[in-house]
């Protein structure tokens with residue numbers, strides 16, 4: 001029995017809540033994408049935003065071992081974090097960087113996107129100061145309306161690059177706005193193709209994010225930049241994919257306290273939930289600091305919307321329905337939230353459920369919100385690594401040998 005890597009160890013190390021991240025699922029998803037790509041098209045695994053919330057460093061390690069050729073981040077500090085963790089794969093910083101960051105980028109062997117003529121001068125200048133070649137990818141703006149060189153300026157910037165010795169052009173790319181729409185995608189791709197007429201051969205040409213990769217095989221070119229699919233999600237506007245993706249994360253929070261209330265008792269801040277019957281209330285260690293309950297408050301758009309809203313309120317008045325705050329899921333059943341969700345604590349109705357203090361509930365969040373949550377990494381269902389809220393990585397095996405004496 002591997003007691004030390006069981007739930008007791010997790011609680012002892014990580015506290016009452018953590019984001020479980022299934023590294024086997026990350027690896028599976030990367031291999032699924034690789035299978036479709038074959039050996040000719042490279043995979044850039046996007047690990048920006050702390051690996052879409054699951055932890056950028058560990059996600060990067062898993063993707064590289066599953067065959068990713070490149071890693072993509074959005075800023076220089078994210079790239080530096082990968083290098084400090086000993087990751088040596090090519091890393092592309094996909095967003096424009098500041099002049100002040102150019103030296104750091106070159107020193108850490110990060111490839112950078114350049115999206116303006118000034119960007120060429122800044123990186124060339126830094127390359128002279130560091131005494132090392134800077135590797136860049138030119139970004140071309142084709143319709144997202146965000147960053148990149150207008151198609152008409154590409155020839156001039158390439159001309160400029162020829163006279164900058166310290167700068168090596170490695171790739172050229174654009175980013176798609178609406179991969180779920182045909183016409184907009186074709187229009188962007190055609191603009192990109194037009195810009196490519198000025199570009200010398202032998203560069204990495206890359207366009208496709210998850211949605212584009214799925215819907216337009218012709219747009220995969222030399223490399224695809226995939227995030228969403230690797231994390232087991234489908235891109236916006238796409239309902240199914242010819243890939244078998246596995247879900248990657250599960251946020252679990254423990255019950256810290258249980259109490260009984262009677263009719264007329266109020267629950268939570270503001271006193272705006274009033275019990276109508278005897279209830280058993282569990283207090284769960286999750287709140288809006290973890291990204292729980294952060295759904296936008298919206299105003300009904302039309303009468304239909306208003307009617308739905310009223311039905312929900314009536315159901316909630318009658319003690320039926322899920323309530324506005326959502327619900328958490330125990331192994332033995334679903335418990336609706338009652339009262340306001342707090343920063344760190346949430347009350348749920350467990351009347352009739354055999355829930356005890358210390359039990360774990362699954363809580364649905366976007367992991368990008370819970371930046372300070374511990375991440376517990378699982379391989380084949382067993383924990384092997386914990387990232388503590390302060391960033392320290394603790395192998396679970398290591399803990400085992402300490403606790404055994």
Ligand SMILES: *Cc1c(COP(=O)(O)O)cnc(C)c1O
Nearest residue numbers: 046094175209210225226227228
């Ligand atoms: C985030 C991002 C991607 C990945 O997009 P997904 O839709 O998550 O696959 C690709 N390229 C760039 C430039 C990005 O910023």
